[in-house]
Amino acid sequence: MTTLTVHDLFVRYGKSIVAVQGASIEVREGEIVSLLGQNGAGKSTILKVIAGLQPPLSGEVSFGDIDLLHKGANRIAAGIAYVPEDRGVFASLSVGENLRLGAVTRRDRAGVDADIEMQLERFPILRKYWSRGASLLSGGEQQQLSIARALMIRPKLLLLDEPTLGLAPIIVDLIFDVIQQLNDEGVTILLVEQNAVRSIAISDRSYVVQAPGRIIGSGTAQELADNAAVVDYLGFS
């Protein structure tokens, strides 16, 4: 069992901005877990620490027996892939080049080709626009490219930051379907979302984050529905 454990995490930006205060979360192998909460709550910051993009003030972050806060801890080698909120596609490169870049650490050419084919099956729009510059894709198409590229390392754990933000309802459906499909294929998912209803429905468990970076509740859909503070904060009726 490879469990992601975040324990007592504190993060500050500069001297004065407190982004995360004592957050602890756990994502067990095979789960879909969501981080929910309003803008500025600290969700993306927690994901960035796990992805190695933001050093914390203190706390512990491990994936199985790998200490992710240890200097030089390699996320890709550990099987952790990250899809940032801004999607992070290389705008000046084609769809195909972006996908190949996702596999830049791999040496198994045949395996890479097979995986690209698998992603083109999963996201047919990427096959259609294979040679097109990524900057010419719509937001929803870029999101699909960003996820497909992250999958090129064959991750055990996929970190998704607001993958449906600003997308048309039909693409939101597609992204949630893909998340479920990936999980069925064995990928563990940690999802940051503002769409609390959809996220809770797809997740095994969720954590609710309130600014500045405190976890005010967690659990299954039923446990969250029974938690008055969570219901009040997320605005469910």
Ligand code: ATP
């Ligand atoms: P959103 O849904 O808006 O992305 P979030 O819950 O993901 O919100 P974070 O992006 O983690 O929240 O932000 C937490 C706090 O840290 C906010 O007050 C935010 O303004 C601040 N913050 C985030 N990134 C930086 C940064 N690079 N420099 C300074 N402050 C930052």
